[in-house]
Amino acid sequence: MSDRKIGVYICHCGGNISDYVDVKKVREAVQGEPGVVVAKTAMFTCSDATQQEMVQDIREQNLDGLVVASCSPKLHLFTFREVARRAGLNPYQYTQVNIREQCSWTHTDDKPGATEKAIRLIRGGIARTALTEPLEPIKIDTVPKVLIVGAGIAGLRAAVGLSDLSISVILVEKSTAPGGRVAGLGKMYPHGKNGREIISQLVDEVKKRKNITLFTGAELVGKSGSIGNFTVKIEVGGKKVETVEASVGSIIVATGFEDYQPAAGEFGYGIDGVVTLAEYKAMLDNSGGKPALGGREIKSVVYVYCVGSRQQTGDNPNKYCSRYCCNAAVHAAIESAEADPKIRQFHLFRDMRTYGKFEALYTEARDKGSVFIRYSDAEPPEIQKDAGGRLKVTVKDLLTFGEEIVIPADLVVLVTGMVPRSNNALVDVLKLPVGRDKFFNEIHPKLRPVETVVDGVFICGTCQGPKNSAESVASALSAVTQSASILKKGYVELEPLIAMIDPDKCKICDVCTGACPYSAIEKGQHRGKEVAVVNEAVCKGCGGCAPVCPANAINLKGFTDDQMESMIDAMLKEIV
Amino acid sequence: MAETTKEGKGFAPRILAFSTNNISDPGIDLAGSSHMHYPPTVIVISMPCTSGIKPEWMLHAVQKGFDGIFIASDGEECAYLPDCSERASHIVKRAQEMLVKNGYEAERIKMAAICSVCAEPFTNQIKDFSEKIKTLGPARKG
Numbered sequence: 001m002s003d004r005k006i007g008v009y010i011c012h013c014g015g016n017i018s019d020y021v022d023v024k025k026v027r028e029a030v031q032g033e034p035g036v037v038v039a040k041t042a043m044f045t046c047s048d049a050t051q052q053e054m055v056q057d058i059r060e061q062n063l064d065g066l067v068v069a070s071c072s073p074k075l076h077l078f079t080f081r082e083v084a085r086r087a088g089l090n091p092y093q094y095t096q097v098n099i100r101e102q103c104s105w106t107h108t109d110d111k112p113g114a115t116e117k118a119i120r121l122i123r124g125g126i127a128r129t130a131l132t133e134p135l136e137p138i139k140i141d142t143v144p145k146v147l148i149v150g151a152g153i154a155g156l157r158a159a160v161g162l163s164d165l166s167i168s169v170i171l172v173e174k175s176t177a178p179g180g181r182v183a184g185l186g187k188m189y190p191h192g193k194n195g196r197e198i199i200s201q202l203v204d205e206v207k208k209r210k211n212i213t214l215f216t217g218a219e220l221v222g223k224s225g226s227i228g229n230f231t232v233k234i235e236v237g238g239k240k241v242e243t244v245e246a247s248v249g250s251i252i253v254a255t256g257f258e259d260y261q262p263a264a265g266e267f268g269y270g271i272d273g274v275v276t277l278a279e280y281k282a283m284l285d286n287s288g289g290k291p292a293l294g295g296r297e298i299k300s301v302v303y304v305y306c307v308g309s310r311q312q313t314g315d316n317p318n319k320y321c322s323r324y325c326c327n328a329a330v331h332a333a334i335e336s337a338e339a340d341p342k343i344r345q346f347h348l349f350r351d352m353r354t355y356g357k358f359e360a361l362y363t364e365a366r367d368k369g370s371v372f373i374r375y376s377d378a379e380p381p382e383i384q385k386d387a388g389g390r391l392k393v394t395v396k397d398l399l400t401f402g403e404e405i406v407i408p409a410d411l412v413v414l415v416t417g418m419v420p421r422s423n424n425a426l427v428d429v430l431k432l433p434v435g436r437d438k439f440f441n442e443i444h445p446k447l448r449p450v451e452t453v454v455d456g457v458f459i460c461g462t463c464q465g466p467k468n469s470a471e472s473v474a475s476a477l478s479a480v481t482q483s484a485s486i487l488k489k490g491y492v493e494l495e496p497l498i499a500m501i502d503p504d505k506c507k508i509c510d511v512c513t514g515a516c517p518y519s520a521i522e523k524g525q526h527r528g529k530e531v532a533v534v535n536e537a538v539c540k541g542c543g544g545c546a547p548v549c550p551a552n553a554i555n556l557k558g559f560t561d562d563q564m565e566s567m568i569d570a571m572l573k574e575i576v
Numbered sequence: 577m578a579e580t581t582k583e584g585k586g587f588a589p590r591i592l593a594f595s596t597n598n599i600s601d602p603g604i605d606l607a608g609s610s611h612m613h614y615p616p617t618v619i620v621i622s623m624p625c626t627s628g629i630k631p632e633w634m635l636h637a638v639q640k641g642f643d644g645i646f647i648a649s650d651g652e653e654c655a656y657l658p659d660c661s662e663r664a665s666h667i668v669k670r671a672q673e674m675l676v677k678n679g680y681e682a683e684r685i686k687m688a689a690i691c692s693v694c695a696e697p698f699t700n701q702i703k704d705f706s707e708k709i710k711t712l713g714p715a716r717k718g
Binding site: 072073074098100101102103104105106107108109110113114116117120121124433434436443453497515517540541542543544546547548552556559561564565567568569571572 | 590592597601602604605606607608609611612613614615616617619620621622623624625627628629630631632633636637640641642652655656657658660663667670
């Protein structure tokens with residue numbers, strides 16, 4: 001028998017459940033379960049009236065457990081945790097049982113079957129609840145300081161943004177000067193703003209701020225602690241390598257991208273006059289007037305798009321679209337045409353993706369004489385030197401049903417995309433999640449776009465995928481907001497459903513330490529013996545360490561052996 | 577569900593499915609929202625991550641009356657552990673060994689990666705698995 005006092009509420013969901021599940025029969029079958037003192041049905045458990053009734057029952061009957069059998073926990077887990085909290089019941093002594101998505105809606109064809117299943121599911125929920133203990137969220141005080149790794153346009157802008165909010169910043173840049181990629185750019189879209197100028201304004205601003213410390217020639221080499229209070233180690237190069245240690249509340253990673261480097265022979269790369277987009281941009285910026293190659297004016301340019309992006313074959317194909325290159329190439333073409341209105345420009349594309357406001361650029365390029373020819377990925381353009389030593393591009397034009405066109409050119413620009421930087425050391429230090437495309441991964445691309453699974457570590461800019469500079473800055477500022485929302489509150493609360501190690505069973509064999517990629521398991525003392533202990537602030541609550549413990553000393557709170565086994569037993573009980 | 581008898585043609589296998597809160601559970605929810613049918617003798621327990629399922633629980637479930645265990649795993653999508661699939665298959669292997677040692681068929685445990693929108697794959701997999709368990713018969717004989 002159980003000495004618990006559990007309230008069970010079964011939802012009709014206005015018919016969504018009760019049309020397919022006999023809720024009255026379910027209530028009768030569960031009201032006699034061990035520990036159950038209240039068992040009710042309601043038209044809508046989430047309604048204000050029923051919530052109020054639950055609060056009243058919990059208070060009046062002194063309930064120490066709550067089971068709500070309604071929809072998926074994705075909908076109302078937090079609603080009913082709040083109900084428990086309002087009634088003075090610990091929110092972690094409530095269990096949600098999903099009898100809608102995973103019962104009534106699935107078994108609309110079998111009412112007796114669905115009813116029996118609902119009974120089993122709820123009995124399991126009651127058994128689990130009977131073994132819950134009150135848990136408190138883990139509270140951590142936060143340090144009002146942020147470490148930003150990478151001082152490109154994203155890192156610099158994030159530093160200024162945090163400084164504006166009176167949050168101190170340590171900005172670490174690996175190379176000898178801040179600025180990143182944009183510092184190497186001339187005119188940018190829109191308004192023809194100069195990349196170098198934008199960066200130098202940002203750098204001036206950063207240097208002016210007293211609460212920003214910039215380290216160049218520096219690298220992050222160590223991180224310990226957890227969200228709200230990390231200890232970071234930075235190695236600062238120079239004549240003598242120095243190590244700086246600091247406490248920060250969060251970390252923003254803005255380490256940027258690498259240009260795709262074509263292999264020798266790829267679209268003729270290596271032949272004199274075949275350059276990447278980045279190389280051509282530099283030529284344009286430095287020419288001062290008409291673009292030239294080896295002192296000879298360039299009169300015709302052929303652009304080949306999607307080089308290094310949207311690859312379908314190869315060893316490690318870059319399947320993604322690099323997103324910025326169509327716009328950048330079209331922009332370069334407009335610049336070229338402005339420098340020399342007579343220049344002939346041919347764009348060999350697979351699909352033009354001048355999305356959003358960049359469509360205007362595409363139109364402008366066509367107005368200025370650029371010709372766009374669509375090629376098939378199956379039959380890519382060929383770039384060769386002709387007998388006279390001139391570049392010759394052969395392409396099958398998809399839009400004229402595969403007609404072969406030969407274009408003589410002074411210059412071939414390979415419109416290269418972005419590739420992820422190889423940052424193994426940083427990945428190792430921060431335990432950053434790396435996606436299949438090798439860029440860093442956010443938790444949710446739409447709803448949590450700059451957070452990572454490592455609490456307190458944010459990503460922004462092109463280290464998480466191709467972006468243009470405006471998009472990089474937008475994501476940098478969203479990382480600023482996310483950091484500030486934690487650090488301004490002064491503390492963080494963490495979900496307490498984490499692993500726990502029974503010190504009496506632990507034989508300190510180290511298997512669990514090796515199984516935890518978050519380094520959440522440390523050595524500690526228990527009654528004079530060395531044991532493994534879980535760092536509550538670092539544990540993610542995945543439970544991955546629990547099944548590997550040879551002594552079965554580890555349980556995940558909320559999913560303990562006792563809870564799981566009693567749930568299974570309850571689910572299997574005969575239904576009379 | 578008229579056919580709950582444990583013998584013969586009317587055998588409806590009891591299947592315990594382990595899903596995960598963020599990946600496979602939404603997929604199974606979606607199967608329900610789309611009114612896709614699978615046998616109501618399939619019951620789901622949701623966990624944070626597939627790698628946290630203990631083999632002992634699976635043995636316990638089979639000993640107590642479940643006829644099959646289906647693991648709707650995170651696969652490559654797991655947000656916690658990059659090697660989740662590898663860990664999970666190791667857990668399944670251990671559980672199968674435990675089952676065999678106790679006189680049950682290893683095939684009573686099956687694992688498949690179910691993504692957050694894998695409504696149809698889940699429905700098909702679980703139906704196939706249920707059919708497969710039918711041919712094995714009830715786990716507890718006699």
